[in-house]
Amino acid sequence: MRQEFYKTLLSPLWLVVLALAVVVPPLLPSYYLHIVILSLVYVALASAWNIVGGMAGQISLAHSLFIGTGAMLSSALLLKLGINMWLGLVISALVSGAMGAIIAWIDFRFQLGHLSFVLITLAFAEMGTVIVEGWEFLGGASGLLLPRDTGNFWAFQFGGGIGAFWAMLVLAIASILINVAVLNAPLGYYLRTIRDNENAARAIGVNILRYKIAAMVISAMLSSVIGTAYVRYLTFADPYLLVSPIIIIEIVLFATVGGLGRAYGPAFGALLLVPLGEILRGKLGGTLPGLHYFIYGVVVIAVILMSPRGLLPLFENWWARLRSRPVATKQG
Amino acid sequence: MLEVEHLVTGYGGVPVLHDVSLRLGAGELVGLLGANNAGKTTLINSLSGVVPPMSGRIRFEGQDVTAMTPKQRVEIGIIQVPEGRLVFPEMSVRENLLLGGINARARAHRPRQMEHVLELFPRLRERLGQKAGTLSGGEQQMLAIGRALMAEARLLMLDEPSLGLSPLFVQYIFGIIDRLHAEGLSILLIEQNLNLTLRHAQRCYVLERGKVAIEGASDVVKDDPRTRRAYLGL
Numbered sequence: 317m318r319q320e321f322y323k324t325l326l327s328p329l330w331l332v333v334l335a336l337a338v339v340v341p342p343l344l345p346s347y348y349l350h351i352v353i354l355s356l357v358y359v360a361l362a363s364a365w366n367i368v369g370g371m372a373g374q375i376s377l378a379h380s381l382f383i384g385t386g387a388m389l390s391s392a393l394l395l396k397l398g399i400n401m402w403l404g405l406v407i408s409a410l411v412s413g414a415m416g417a418i419i420a421w422i423d424f425r426f427q428l429g430h431l432s433f434v435l436i437t438l439a440f441a442e443m444g445t446v447i448v449e450g451w452e453f454l455g456g457a458s459g460l461l462l463p464r465d466t467g468n469f470w471a472f473q474f475g476g477g478i479g480a481f482w483a484m485l486v487l488a489i490a491s492i493l494i495n496v497a498v499l500n501a502p503l504g505y506y507l508r509t510i511r512d513n514e515n516a517a518r519a520i521g522v523n524i525l526r527y528k529i530a531a532m533v534i535s536a537m538l539s540s541v542i543g544t545a546y547v548r549y550l551t552f553a554d555p556y557l558l559v560s561p562i563i564i565i566e567i568v569l570f571a572t573v574g575g576l577g578r579a580y581g582p583a584f585g586a587l588l589l590v591p592l593g594e595i596l597r598g599k600l601g602g603t604l605p606g607l608h609y610f611i612y613g614v615v616v617i618a619v620i621l622m623s624p625r626g627l628l629p630l631f632e633n634w635w636a637r638l639r640s641r642p643v644a645t646k647q648g
Numbered sequence: 649m650l651e652v653e654h655l656v657t658g659y660g661g662v663p664v665l666h667d668v669s670l671r672l673g674a675g676e677l678v679g680l681l682g683a684n685n686a687g688k689t690t691l692i693n694s695l696s697g698v699v700p701p702m703s704g705r706i707r708f709e710g711q712d713v714t715a716m717t718p719k720q721r722v723e724i725g726i727i728q729v730p731e732g733r734l735v736f737p738e739m740s741v742r743e744n745l746l747l748g749g750i751n752a753r754a755r756a757h758r759p760r761q762m763e764h765v766l767e768l769f770p771r772l773r774e775r776l777g778q779k780a781g782t783l784s785g786g787e788q789q790m791l792a793i794g795r796a797l798m799a800e801a802r803l804l805m806l807d808e809p810s811l812g813l814s815p816l817f818v819q820y821i822f823g824i825i826d827r828l829h830a831e832g833l834s835i836l837l838i839e840q841n842l843n844l845t846l847r848h849a850q851r852c853y854v855l856e857r858g859k860v861a862i863e864g865a866s867d868v869v870k871d872d873p874r875t876r877r878a879y880l881g882l
Contacts, residue, residue, distance in 0.1 A: 505747060509736050516734035518698055520799060521722030521751045 320500045324579075325493065333489075341481050347598070349477060355590040356484035357546050361563075362570040362582035363491040364538035367498055369568065370577035372531045373511030375430070377564050378419055378437035381444040382412040382536040384559030386543025391460045391553040392453055401472035405544040409537040415440075416536030420529040441561045448555045460553040472548055480549040487542055488583070494538065495579040498531075507531055511577070573619050575626025584628045589616070649674040649834050650695075650803055655704035657694040663702060664690045665858045672803070672836055677829040679849030679866065680838045683879055686855040688838045689731055692805050695836070696728040697721045708803065722751050725802030731811065731838075733788040735795070737781025741772055744780050744791055748798030757800065765794040768824060786817035793824065804828065805836045810844065822848055842879055846870045854878050 341349055361383065368376050389411060390404030399407070419440060423433055449457045467475030474483045498504045506527045509517035517524060547553045557563065567582075574585020592615065596608035623630040650672040657665045665687045672678045682688050693699040695706060697718035706714045713721055736744050745765060749758040766773040769790040775783060780791055789809055796804055806825070810818040818841070826848060829835055839845040845866075846852060852869045854862040856878040862869055869875055 502750070505739075505743065506750075508738065509747060512736040512738055513734045515698065515730050516736065518718045519696065519722075519728045519730050519734070520748050520795060521719045523717075523719045 318500060321493075321497050324496045337482070337485055341478050346477065349481065351591050351594045353481050353484050353549060354594065355587055356481070356488040357542065357549075358567065358570055358586035358590050359488040359583040360484065360491040360542045361539060362567050362574070362586045363488070363495050364535050364542060365564075365567050366495055366571050366577065366582045367507075367535040367538075368531050369571060370582065371499065371504055371511065372507040372528065373430075373577070374423070374528075374531075375434045375568065376419070376437045376532070376535075377434060377561060377568070378415075378440040378444075379535070379539050379567065380441045380559055380561055380564040381415060382539040383543035383546070383563060384444055384448060384555070385412045385415070386540030387547035387553050387558040388448055388454045388460070388555065390544045391462055391547055392455060394462070395460055396453060400470075401544065401548065402470075405472065405541055408544055409540040412536040412540035413533045416532035417529050420532040421525070424525045424528055438561065441564060445555065445559050445561070448559045455553055455555060457555065459555055462548065462551045462553065465548065465551060472544075474548070476549070483545055484549070487545055491538055491542070492579065492583050494534065495582075498534070499579050503527060503530060508577070569616065573616060573627060575628035578626070578628055581626050581628040585626065588627065649676075649709055650836070651705075651707040652695070653705045653707075655691070655694065655706065656702045657690055657699055657704075658702055659699070661702075663858065665694070667704070668855070668858070668860055670853050670860065670863070672834060675829075675832050675834055676851065677825070677835045677837065677849050679845040679852040680836060680855065681840075681842060681845055681852055681869075681875075681879070682855035684840075685857075686878075687858040688855055689807060690858075691855070692728060692807050692836070692838055695721075695805060696726060698728075719751075722799060723753060725753070725800060726805070727796045727799045727801035727803070728805045729792050729796045729807060729809065731807035733785065733792045733811075735780040735783070735788050735791050737779065739780055740777055741780055741783070741791060742776045744795055745772075745798050748795030749800070751799055754798060754800040758798065761798050761800060765797050768797070768827070769794055786813050786820070789813060789817070789821055790824075793821070797828075801833065803834045803836065805838070807838045808840060809837070810839060810841050818844070842875070 341352065344352065365376070365379050368374050386405070386408045389408040390401055393399040393404040393407060394401050419437065422436065428436060448454045465473045465476045467473050467479060474480050506517070506522050509520070509522055510524060510527060514524065543558065547558060570585040570589050571582035572585070573589060574583065575581025593612050596611055600608040619627055652668060652670045655665055655668045656663050668691060680688055680691065690699060694701050697716055701714060705712060708724060708726060713724070713726070736747065745762055746758060749755055749761060754761065771787055772790055772794055775787065780788065783791060793806070793809070809821050809825070813821065822844060825835060825837065837845060837849055846869060849866050851864065852866050853860050854869060854875055861878045862872055862874055
């Protein structure tokens with residue numbers, strides 16, 4: 317199973333990605349570069365969430381808490397205490413990991429069912445919003461404004477634009493590779509046994525608590541790191557964007573549309589839906605306000621009806637059928 | 649091998665089993681009978697550690713296992729085949745079997761044990777690469793038993809293996825149970841199917857409303873008029 321990971325790691329396709337990454341962004345107008353960067357942010361976030369939401373089948377809505385911690389706490393540490401943002405990134409990730417572990421423990425201890433888990437994690441997310449808004453240290457309701465990004469790497473600055481693109485690309489790829497690694501490691505198998513049937517998992521001796529915590533901690537820390545990088549790109553730590561349940565609903569949506577529990581599914585969903593949403597808003601938002609939401613909604617509903625397991629499995633099937641079909645011969 | 653003394657188990661403080669005691673010797677095939685709601689599954693779940701007991705004691709080969717977690721019990725060889733053939737539907741038959749042997753004791757012997765299981769269930773060998781969810785009910789039951797054997801069970805607890813199977817498959821599964829018994833495995837068999845269980849088990853316990861109503865050799869239990877009464881819940 318491990319060779320699967322190395323095969324992915326050494327795939328020649330990465331050279332294509334690298335070539336595209338070098339050539340394309342400098343050619344893009346800044347608005348389109350922004351869409352690309354935003355897509356990468358959500359590729360990374362949806363893939364990070366997938367470890368808990370997809371593989372272990374636990375629809376966690378608490379991830380806005382981890383993204384928010386990565387964004388708000390690291391910003392606050394920099395602005396209020398002068399702590400370097402690299403260190404802030406590490407501290408935030410540790411705090412997020414600890415919160416994730418506590419949530420996983422609560423889930424295990426009280427044997428939460430699927431719905432209760434969703435609701436409890438939503439409650440945590442809401443609690444996070446309230447705490448950030450009410451705590452001046454974290455910027456309160458008005459948020460925090462980071463210093464201008466001058467491209468000083470040691471101060472966690474990437475120079476915006478192309479620099480931010482590279483930072484996000486690295487994070488998105490790292491997040492996907494962690495997915496591939498987890499899926500092919502024993503942890504991935506154990507998580508799927510928990511998702512498919514917790515009782516059967518117990519019957520074969522899977523340590524449910526340990527693996528639930530492991531999944532949640534990995535996913536939470538990753539989300540936190542992405543949150544820190546995202547806020548650096550945005551420069552403004554906006555609690556209504558970064559700690560709101562909206563962000564996590566979007567992530568769940570992208571992951572579901574792309575294909576839950578698969579290594580590339582959530583990334584696929586984000587790459588498809590983020591540009592679609594942005595472009596629809598850009599083209600229609602001015603002339604027919606609200607219409608872009610409508611079209612976006614119709615597309616999402618159509619996808620879910622057409623392929624409840626996500627778009628990636630659908631494309632895989634098409635691809636397999638195309639390859640197995642005999643070459644057509646001309647007649648008459 | 650297995651001794652259960654004065655076990656009281658329940659959910660949310662309400663006992664379902666009242667003062668249940670039973671014994672199972674090494675290599676024995678013991679049946680556990682009872683109507684719906686008699687507490688059969690609760691008993692097996694407290695033996696596997698999924699439902700913690702409220703009081704009483706469970707000993708396995710002289711060792712007190714009452715406070716052990718389900719995982720620790722798997723490690724010492726107490727393996728449950730849960731009711732309803734709970735296989736992992738999205739994974740292949742091979743993956744399901746390999747996952748059965750993840751405990752520290754069994755892990756090293758997985759290839760050998762796999763060969764044993766596939767010899768026992770040739771049908772599974774043909775389906776190794778197939779997703780478990782696409783198997784028929786009978787095949788899933790084979791897989792569930794095979795997965796438990798991969799764990800190197802020393803005490804195999806089968807929860808209603810005949811549930812929802814066609815008569816032919818039921819016969820087949822009971823043939824397998826007989827064969828495992830003949831190989832020396834200790835088996836606790838939970839069943840609703842009265843006659844079948846009495847025919848295959850050496851001894852039986854009949855549970856009635858969370859208590860052991862009747863116990864003894866299968867022939868004795870069979871002729872006891874109370875058995876049928878307990879069964880019909882009269």
